[in-house]
Amino acid sequence: AQTVTQSQPEMSVQEAETVTLSCTYDTSESDYYLFWYKQPPSRQMILVIRQEAYKQQNATENRFSVNFQKAAKSFSLKISDSQLGDAAMYFCAYRKTFYNQGGKLIFGQGTELSVKP
Amino acid sequence: EAGVVQSPRYKIIEKKQPVAFWCNPISGHNTLYWYLQNLGQGPELLIRYENEEAVDDSQLPKDRFSAERLKGVDSTLKIQPAELGDSAVYLCASSQRTGEGYTFGSGTRLTVV
Numbered sequence: 001a002q003t004v005t006q007s008q009p010e011m012s013v014q015e016a017e018t019v020t021l022s023c024t025y026d027t028s029e030s031d032y033y034l035f036w037y038k039q040p041p042s043r044q045m046i047l048v049i050r051q052e053a054y055k056q057q058n059a060t061e062n063r064f065s066v067n068f069q070k071a072a073k074s075f076s077l078k079i080s081d082s083q084l085g086d087a088a089m090y091f092c093a094y095r096k097t098f099y100n101q102g103g104k105l106i107f108g109q110g111t112e113l114s115v116k117p
Numbered sequence: 118e119a120g121v122v123q124s125p126r127y128k129i130i131e132k133k134q135p136v137a138f139w140c141n142p143i144s145g146h147n148t149l150y151w152y153l154q155n156l157g158q159g160p161e162l163l164i165r166y167e168n169e170e171a172v173d174d175s176q177l178p179k180d181r182f183s184a185e186r187l188k189g190v191d192s193t194l195k196i197q198p199a200e201l202g203d204s205a206v207y208l209c210a211s212s213q214r215t216g217e218g219y220t221f222g223s224g225t226r227l228t229v230v
Contacts, residue, residue, distance in 0.1 A: 043224040044223045098215040104165060105152075
């Protein structure tokens, strides 16, 4: 069975600084998707960034980027130039591909990020 | 375009009472998901629908939980009777059959007293 582990329950960063959130996962599949979701107090899960396992290039979305290490099964999120609005719970998630009966997201335990002004 | 709509946003009930949650997915999304999120944890899948068919309900406690998706659009998740341990956030999501466009609703926070 696939598992996702986030070992940092809480992280803190100064406004405008850079922070990295860690995530490891376990799977026997060679092709899959990895995601980072943000969950503010409004509770809605907001997709931050996604990575296809077959792509070697790390995904980037504006101030958000990932370090995807497939062999090590590691998927960290880097937030640059942190803003007050980045404060939220961040979840790492895994999903199989559609052709492998994908659909179900498997989430980690979450990392609570606080941003200090 | 409206996102995934869930209601109610909050619900407080006494234990042993029934409760129901409603979800309206994004138009055109064949796949609908119900997730359970306990406090301080990541969501866990309860059930997944492909149109009207429940294709993954292995994590749904069938002794007290039930779900339906009539006509392959809206869905209802029911708990009867509710227990104190059911207090959590219930999230609904929808996507295209390929998993593209995966979108979550704002969830229903259930408190059982």
